[in-house]
Amino acid sequence: MAAEMEYTLYTRDKGPICYEFALFPWYTSGEQFLQQVLHSFLRWYWESSRRYDPNPVSAQLGLPARRGLTPLTKASTEEFMRDLKERDLNEDMRFIALYGVDPTSSPSSSITMWLHDAIEDFLRNEQGPLWLVAIQTGDCNYEQVYVAHEPPAPVQELLRAWGVADKQPRWVRRYRSLGVEKLEDYRLPLHYS
Numbered sequence: 001m002a003a004e005m006e007y008t009l010y011t012r013d014k015g016p017i018c019y020e021f022a023l024f025p026w027y028t029s030g031e032q033f034l035q036q037v038l039h040s041f042l043r044w045y046w047e048s049s050r051r052y053d054p055n056p057v058s059a060q061l062g063l064p065a066r067r068g069l070t071p072l073t074k075a076s077t078e079e080f081m082r083d084l085k086e087r088d089l090n091e092d093m094r095f096i097a098l099y100g101v102d103p104t105s106s107p108s109s110s111i112t113m114w115l116h117d118a119i120e121d122f123l124r125n126e127q128g129p130l131w132l133v134a135i136q137t138g139d140c141n142y143e144q145v146y147v148a149h150e151p152p153a154p155v156q157e158l159l160r161a162w163g164v165a166d167k168q169p170r171w172v173r174r175y176r177s178l179g180v181e182k183l184e185d186y187r188l189p190l191h192y193s
Helices: 031-038 074-085 111-125 153-161 175-181
Strands: 008-011 017-021 043-049 066-071 095-101 130-136 143-147 171-174
Touching (some): 008 175, 017 175, 031 074, 031 153, 043 074, 066 074, 095 111, 130 153, 143 153, 171 175
Antiparallel strands (some): 043 066, 043 095, 130 143
């Protein structure tokens, strides 16, 4: 990531905070981003969906309208990058949620139920197996990255690599000003019922 990264920090007293900046490599190969993610001490999952039909070029990618929770591994990076490339008829991107979890934890139930419970614990206590959530809402040119006030060392290293940990934010805003983009207002994971 660029050392000159500008970002907005959304703060609150209790509950995860949010860094807002351009994280996902939408128009590049993504090699550096994927190396940072895959070599971090986290296990990764992502899910995605589109709101409208894909444009004719993106339709050739053959992506599902909704992608359930999928492990992000070296073997699945091409699929992840294809999700980043898709555009709908309005030229908007897919909704993508990327989850970084403690690699020593393992689901005691279905991955979807386990992640739902982990999100609840993360929101209430800033603890548990979920360490980071990055969300792209589809029509924005940036992502929201939600972390604890005191994230584990591997998350701090990622924030440093992404150019936001050791640099002052351009703007600091109250968390509530995220509006509908507050983490607790998303229905995550997408397929939880």
